[in-house]
Amino acid sequence: MTTLVLVRHGRTPLTGPVLAGWTPDLHLDAEGSAQATELARRLAPIPFAAFVSSPLDRCLDTLAPILATRDGAGATVDDRFGECRYGAWTGKTLKELAKDPMWKVVQNHPSAAIFPDGESLAGVQARAVAAVRDWNARIGAEHGANAIWLACSHGDVIKAIVADALGMHLDLFQRIVIGTCSATVIQYTDLRPFVVKVNDTGDDLSALVPPKRRRRRTASDATVGGGR
Numbered sequence: 520m521t522t523l524v525l526v527r528h529g530r531t532p533l534t535g536p537v538l539a540g541w542t543p544d545l546h547l548d549a550e551g552s553a554q555a556t557e558l559a560r561r562l563a564p565i566p567f568a569a570f571v572s573s574p575l576d577r578c579l580d581t582l583a584p585i586l587a588t589r590d591g592a593g594a595t596v597d598d599r600f601g602e603c604r605y606g607a608w609t610g611k612t613l614k615e616l617a618k619d620p621m622w623k624v625v626q627n628h629p630s631a632a633i634f635p636d637g638e639s640l641a642g643v644q645a646r647a648v649a650a651v652r653d654w655n656a657r658i659g660a661e662h663g664a665n666a667i668w669l670a671c672s673h674g675d676v677i678k679a680i681v682a683d684a685l686g687m688h689l690d691l692f693q694r695i696v697i698g699t700c701s702a703t704v705i706q707y708t709d710l711r712p713f714v715v716k717v718n719d720t721g722d723d724l725s726a727l728v729p730p731k732r733r734r735r736r737t738a739s740d741a742t743v744g745g746g747r
Contacts, residue, residue, distance in 0.1 A: 520664050520665065520706055520707065520708045521655045521658055521659045521664070521665075521666050521667070521668065521706070521707050522665075522666070522667040522668070522704065522705070522706045522707075522715075522727060522729075523651060523654075523655070523667075523668060523669075523670060523704070523705045523706075523707065524562070524565070524567075524667065524668070524669045524670075524702055524703070524704050524724075524727070525669075525670055525672060525677045525680060525681075525702070525703040525704070525705070526558065526581065526582075526669060526670070526671045526672070526700065526701070526702055526703075527671075527672065527673065527674055527677055527697050527698065527699055527700060527701050527703075528547070528551070528573075528575075528577040528578045528580070528581040528671060528672075528673065528699065528700070529547045529550075529551030529552065529554040529555045529558075529577065529580065529581045529699050529700045530547065530548055530550045530551035530554060530699045530700075531545050531546065531547055531548055531551055531577050532545075532548050533545060534551070534699060535613075536612050536613060536614070537610065537611070537612055537613070538605055538608050538609060538610070538611055538612075538613060538616060539577075539602070539609070539610075540602055540603065540604065540605040540606075540608070540609035540610070540637075541575065541601070541602055541604060541605075541609065542609060542610060543576075544576060545575070545576055545577055546576050546577060546580050547577055547580045547581065551577070551580070551581070551699065551700070552580070554581075554699060554700035555580065555581045555582075555583070555584050555585070555700060556584045557700070558581070558584075558585065558700045558702070559584040559585040559587070559588065561702070561723070561724050562585055562669070562702070562724060563588065564724070564725040564728060565667055565724060565725070565727055565728060566667065566728065567589075567592075567667055567668055567669050568658050568661070568662040568666040568667060568668050569595065569654070569658055569662075569666075569668040569669070570582060570585070570586060570592060570593070570594040570595070570668070570669050570670075570671075571594065571595050571596075571597050571600060571650075571654060571668065571669070571670040571671070572594040572595070572596055572597070572600065572670070572671045572672075573596070573597075573598075573600040573601045573602065573671060573672050573673060573676075574596045574597075574598055574601055575601060575602060575673075578600075578671040578672065578673070579594070579596075579671075581671050581700065582594050582671050585669070594671070597650055597654075597670075599646040599647055599649065599650035600647060600650055600670055600671070600672040600673075600676060601672075601673070601676075602672075602673040602675070602676065603634070603637070603638060603640065603643045603673070603675050603676065604634070604637040604638045605634045605637045606634040606635050606636030606637025606638070607634070607635040607636045607637070608634050608635070608637065609637075621634075621635075625640070626693060627690070628690050629641075629689055629690055629692060629693060630688065630689040630690050640675065640679070640689065641689060643675065643676060643679055644679035644680075644682070644683060644689055644692075647672070647676050647679055647680050648679070648680060648683045650670075651670070651680060651707075654668060654670070655707050665729040667727060667728075667729070674697045677697045677703055678692045678693075678695040678697055679692055680705070681695050681697075681703060681705070681714060681717060682695065684705045684712040684714050685714055695717065695718075696717075696718050697717075697718050698718055698720060700720070701718045701719055701720050702716060702719045702720075702724060703716060703717050703718060703719065704716040704719070704727060715727075
């Protein structure tokens with residue numbers, strides 16, 4: 520069972536009013552840097568086996584304080600965790616885009632959304648989920664079944680991964696909220712994934728550290744009755 524901690528990048532000057540997409544040289548603002556520093560503190564107890572990142576600056580900026588205290592640990596860039604390529608929508612305000620007829624498609628039937636001169640949301644989900652599976656296999660083989668790894672990515676990408684883990688159709692993924700510098704945790708077993716946390720911005724993540732004693736049930740078994 521490998522555990523994936525998905526981190527959305529911190530706030531940037533464009534976060535909220537503008538669809539940033541693959542806008543180059545877009546770094547965290549002061550609030551985003553503070554968010555990343557706080558996230559690094561929350562993640563400090565967790566023994567990550569690997570760090571993977573979108574190639575975009577805002578994700579690399581978010582990882583910087585996390586890596587700074589990890590004895591020279593580095594991040595591997597994987598384009599499959601990169602933001603959706605929004606094409607002609609990139610750099611436009613959400614207020615402006617809400618007037619576009621395709622806005623309703625994105626809101627109600629995202630599986631059918633293909634951005635002009637960009638990619639489809641279905642394609643984003645396919646590449647991101649494939650990346651998760653590839654990294655799960657690699658990290659599990661190298662570091663053992665209880666390995667924990669971190670991927671820093673973007674809101675829609677993380678929502679697509681969560682929807683897959685929940686067995687939700689992509690058309691329902693707009694029900695998921697992923698805030699800046701939030702942590703989302705998914706445990707992958709041979710039988711099914713377990714979604715442990717979504718959009719977590721709370722304080723203590725130390726419970727993610729694997730227990731030293733073995734569980735009596737198999738890793739793929741769900742807790743009957745809900746557990747504690």
